[in-house]
Amino acid sequence: MDLQGKVAIVTGAGSGIGRASSLLFAAHGAKVIATDITGKQDETAAQNPDAITAVQADASSEADVQMLVAKALELHGRLDVFFANAGISGGFDGIFDQTVEEWERILKINLIGPFLAIKHAGKVIADAGNGGSIICTASVAGLRSGAGGPAYTASKAGVINLVRIAAQQFTGSNVRCNAICPGLIETGMTEFIYTKAREKGFEDKIGQLNPMQRGGVPNEIAEAALFLASDRSSYVNGHALVVDGGLTSSHPYAR
Ligand code: NAD
16 A cells, blocks of 8 residues: 555546556555546546545646645645646647647647646645655657657657756655656557557557567556655656656667
8 A cells, every 4th residue: 555645636537547547546545636627537536436536627727736736635635646647649740730729739738737737736745744746647759759749749858857857846845756658558549549550450560669569558657657656766756767668778770
């Protein structure tokens, strides 16, 4: 029970990595505020209603993030962990064909969302003096090009450096801030890739470039988030934890 007595907020909790993490955090003793923009957080909370409270919110809205922090304090009297996980992909056209509106849409949730989590939850956690953990979902797309559209790639690279400056910001407060860089994980976001591969009969190709010979599943990222949320990672700070089966660890020509 690594999170016994702790309170966690998880964004993007209606699907994929956020849902798996909410359930895993709760299974390890946390009280969880599971939040999503869609309403699907209700289905997540229904799987463990004693530990998980569903709250509909936009993780890229400053007012909503403040509301979520207030809700955690109102319900549980404390906040220890914020998993800024909500994100969107899109904008797969080349840079010359992209609009400012598309960039703003993607950066708002993928990069400004984590900033708001650090600003509001981080401040409350630091001021409480008990220490804590902020985790932001980046991506292997933030480490190299070719794993997402231009705005997505830039936003995830931004998240990786954001957690580094946040770790400095929290100096002396025992609040840690880290990123997770998932590889290809089967979730709502990547459903179109899996569906197309299955339709065309080349599902096995999905894992072909990966030393593990497969894509990942949401729980494999949730386990990494649990590690970063808990005191087991007490000296891990300002770090981008790659969880990709080894996809980005070697030169592509090696395969
Ligand atoms: P998903 O689509 O299954 O889940 C994302 C959830 O975020 C959805 O439920 C969606 O409604 C929610 N969301 C979107 N915008 C929101 C907003 N403004 N406020 C609140 N919630 C919002 O996808 P996932 O793969 O679980 O994505 C989780 C994170 O993992 C994202 O940040 C994504 O970029 C990142 N990621 C995913 C992969 C992958 O292969 N699936 C790889 C690398 C990184």
